[in-house]
Amino acid sequence: MAKPVVADDLRLKDLGDALAAGWADFREHPVFGLFFAAIYVGVGLGLYFGVNSLGEVAWLIPIIAGFPIVAPFIAVGLYEVSRRRERHLPMEWKPILGALNGRGDEQIILMGGLVFVAFSFWVIIAHAISLIFLPNAGMGADIVTTLLSPAGLAMLGMGGVTGGLLAWGLFSVTVVSLPMLIDRDVDCITAIIASISMVRSNLFVMLVWGALVVIVLVIAMLPALIGLFIALPVLGHATWHLYRRAVHMP
Template structure:
């Protein structure tokens, strides 16, 4: 047998996507996610802590630079990067499920993926999307503040009719962008941790999963948004629990949805 034949690896079989997800699967995923977090809290707490510190730093910079109008869009767009931050949590759940040893090196090393930089490529997409969202949010706020005139830079502006209109339009645009981005990443990042596939293949699988289980996956998006929003209210501190819970739970939902 030649060297070429020895190095040949058969292609990965195509993913089979479940089209029968129910809300019971979501509760089961959350329960399994909580068990993972309770069994190995050091990983979730540390990763969530980094997320908290980043959020506090962004808020501080916005206040120091006098860009208070960007605080709300920054908080609203913050969940966009959560799936990438949770990559280490997917790996921790995968290893616990498979009975493999857990170390900081293996959890943090998950960002390298299968050695093919596919997860890092997804990371670039994630942060570009966040930057794009901030550009859109800044454009919307600039338009309304120009109409409102002096004084619109303060947080009190948000309580005015013009401020409420700005929040309503910004929220509508943000919701559409967030759901499109959620559909792209919710299954793709766990899949890249699990299997040696391209990020394009993983994105297609993610979109197909959402399309095949639209109502349930929409409800999962609402759960994620609600938990992250509530977790951000107490100075982002709730993210130290909400982020690892949702990260571990998303892994278990992926295992139910994609075979």
């Protein structure tokens, strides 16, 4: 099996082109983007109201902060939509929903397990950090006042550094590997190696892309996650086009 060849000449213009192509995919087939975004938003709101009803601010903060980590896995169906549009294949729900099964070899399921473990690890670590700085944050605590206190700001600083490192690691592992597993008959280890290699070879551009994704998702989450109905599909489709620019199979 031929190994993927990753580009080492990505430019900022490529990010703009990917976003434009992502918007075009979403505009052409919005129902799929809205469907997958609704799943993401529904899970997010469920987590928020579930934890908030218990008054556990110490759990709420890491869950909200780490929720974007699982976005690439939710976007797998969007990669399939972009792939089918690119190849002029019919847009049918069955293969698009079945994209989680990849090419029938469960490689994407293994990647999903990795994402879930990473998210769980982040929640545990972030919860521990919040308990160190805010041991008394719980039922009845005002979250805004709590976060703006000296201890709250210290917690945000420590959590931001820790979460940023974890998020960057997961971003490096998944940004190319998940679209590749949709597109090519490769195993997840090969896809992960290609993804890390691509990020390393285009470090500045991928740092900009990673920062852009985080900023857009965070802003989209602010109005009760409503902005995610646009942001998530466009970013998902754009990631597919960035993958197509960055990875070639001989």
